Amino acid sequence: MAVSVPVAKKDILVVENLKTYFPVRAGLFQRVVAQVKAVDDVSFTVREGETFGLVGESGCGKTTVSRTILRLIPATGGSVFFEGQDVFNMRKQELKSMRSQMQIVFQDPYSSLDPRMPVGEIIAEGLQIHGMKDKKQRNEVVQGMLEKVGLNPYHAHRYPHEFSGGQRQRIGIARALSLNPRFIVADEPVSALDVSIQSQILNLLKELQHEFGFSYLFVAHDLSVVEHISDRVGVMYLGKLAEVTSREDLYRDPLHPYTQALLSAIPVPDPRRRRERIVLKGEVPSPLNPPSGCRFHPRCPLATDICRQQEPVFEEKRLDHWVACHHVDVAGKSSPAARMG
Amino acid sequence: MAENTNGAAADARPILEVQGLKTYFFTEDGVVQAINGVDFSIKLGQVMGLVGESGSGKSVTSLSIMRLLPASGKIVEGRVLFDGEDLADTSDSQMLEIRGNKISMIFQQPTSSLNPVFRIGDQIAEALTTHQSLSAEQAEQQAIELLRIVGIADPQRRFKAYPHEISGGMAQRVMIAMALACKPELLIADEPTTALDVTIQAQILDLMRNLRTETGTSILLITHDMGVIAEMCDTVAVMYAGQIVEYTDVYSLFDEQLHPYAEGLLAAIPVLGVVQKTLAVIPGSVPNLIKLPPGCKFHPRCPYVKEICTKEQPDLLEAKPGHKVRCFMRDPRTAEQWAGVGKATWHFEGDEVLAPVEEAV
């Protein structure tokens, strides 16, 4: 591939210091006794027409981030700007029109479709909500969408239970696309599928992005899948971002020790590449009671006293390469104009 | 082949031999042909991988070996020779003696495999006393020792923990400790790391590898993850629609897949560090096990399909030394039909059904 001059792409989504806490209630009067800090001060941007991959292990808060951005879960703090508009301070009507611009594709192809509704109606529902009254017009859109995602137009009359997992995922994608969104959250869209079906859906997601030019926030736990589809990647650990950078930099030169361990833990389908891996000790601590200082320090092979005492700043350590670690030195920053946030 | 069987001597005797196994499920909707003639053997100290997608019959194979099939399932044909003894027709009481003692099994969902009302240490101790005569104290000592072996920190305290107090990764360690309680000759691990996070998966795989080297237990590892297979196994059998379609050592399989299904499957996986524009797609989906296609079970999805594939069933034959495959393209009697045929591109959309070209050009 020829090295292209980076064209300054517009930011479509800016997430600033996002916090989502869940109260833990107990006792007779259901008093709040603690807060689960599921997302704690997360900032990143998604650029127009690009895919931002958000990876992490279960319980790291990646799904909560995606749901909070869509205002499906109330945020505790911070802000989200979608095409310059403040998502958390929208009035009802603004919010509704924004909803057609931001859509979501789910992980579970079974629970994400209403079992009592024919597929055509499932796809048309968004159009109906957003004021397309003419049934014929809606049907045309539905037929077009079904073809776009590789299904047959006559499938519109069938019910979800008549489709396989991969086909249901295509229906879910068609539903998200029907409103012609600019931004789509794909929440683990292939992790419930068999390997041979997974590749179909990944190809489809890429093709559709190429055709329509929307952006993805691609949430996943599988680093190989994220590498395949993303332009930029953020790695989350225990409610915080550990590292954000371009795909190339993340996979070629991971700076955060957690990213390094994560990458080395993935079994590679090549017996000749069996290698020494960094096996992390212990398990992910509870977000109810996160460790002091750097949240990764109890498992980190590099941990020193400063890690235990002081929380590292999430900063740009290399050009467009953001890391939260005391042990990574600052070696170069991009010009302030291109800085994120 | 010497390098492939690291740890085990190449001429070691087989601990488990499965011959012509057929397991069907008799349901209201019809007969589900879950396993349709499966042959393989595991040598002493070897790790054998069984890989396939959902519905390929890999889990049913393990349940058939353990004779843990649900009531509707039945072994209709074939033999399961364990140490020379046919498990397919031993009595139920003998089977109880073998299960847990000579063959142990670990499952995908470790937390649901533990009894929630008993302390984990007691559950391990129970596994110990079932097959050995031990005093309660001895059993407890051994259980703590096992917890230590599987890498659980502070085993004395953890002995008293209840299953809900431990994480999924730790529960899988406990399951492994229980499985090892009686020093089994064979460990069957059915998707042991599928429910776990990658960093925890790495820990469990490391543990299993170390145990193999230390105790010499043979392992039958069932998974859908080609990465896990490449990391762990000596030999591999690829299953599709209840049959083994390719069976060889791990290096040969990843160097050159002789069966189109294995070829497509490996090409469809995104590989870390290798960015492709599009991924390979195997068209269509896994066949209905009640109404299997005639001929080769894979032919409706195979880009190399020819007329013979739609009519006759290929046999599992040794195409190269030690490399068995079930495909007419590799069968010396029919291989010339594919002369001059290159590799398929696997560029499909997904829902195509493939059929042979009507007339040869």
Place this chain on the structure above:
Amino acid sequence: MTASATTTPLVIKKIEREGKEESQWRIVGRRFARHRLAMISLVIIIIIFALTLLAPVISPFSRDAVDIAVTARPGPPGTLSSAGEVHLLGVDHLGRDLLTRVLYGGRVSLTIAFIVVIFQELVGVSLGAYSGFYGGWPDGIISRIVEFLLSIPTLPILLITSSILIKTDAQLPVPAFVTNGLARFFDSTPQDANKVLVLCLILVVLGWTGAARLMRGMALTLRGQDFVESLRAMGASNGRIIFRHIIPNGIAPILVNASLGLAAIVIFESALSYLGVGVQEPTPSWGNMLASAQSYMFQAPWLPLVPGIPLVLVTVAFNFVGDGLRDALDPRLKR
């Protein structure tokens, strides 16, 4: 990957059998039709209901007419009337034709059952869906009311409230055409029809809890499903989510509950009428017919059987229909 040397198989796009599309309700219908006992029961209910509707055609006698010519009161089946017609099932202690009265009584009993069940399921489903979907304090209040209603013994409460309401001639604020229509249907006065409605009201108030609990449970599980989340992401209103998605998905167990409820209401109404606080004479119901038969049971053993047999048949049949529905709606069965 050299494409040139590739085999080029004939690619056929997947052609699936068309017209296979089948709504889940049609599948349920097909499965129900295979449940023999339930189908027989359904036919029995339809026949009995049709007979009660055809009462004026079947019987030449009017409902309350006393046949003075008949001296044996109660009279056995086959008693001849003054006009020479046959009282097929005999006459009661006042000399009224039993066949006519049992048919009209069926009208009353079954109508009450249908009205009560429709309203109690409507109330239960709406409150249950609301409370399960929104949660929080509305759920707390509704759930406490449900628990309160379930904890009090039903029959004594029914007895007390209905005796108060019926004896005090409470007037329900329903439009006149409803009472009048009902009165014409029962062949009775608007006052009597109003009393029937009072009875219905009591049964509804005490009976909606089952449906509410079922629907609340369904709503609780459904609201966490991804498809509801996707509706919210599309900007769907809560009303739309509840009425177009939650309720249709939760309706299966409600149907079973309703058909079992029909049987229960028939029994309840009969019990109340038997005890004298339900449907009041001269409007017949199977319950008050049983009550008046009681005093003559030994001279005229056919008297209690006349309302008793259809009563048993209908309740058993409703139960079987409920069983059939439950099996047909069971998601674990495929076809």
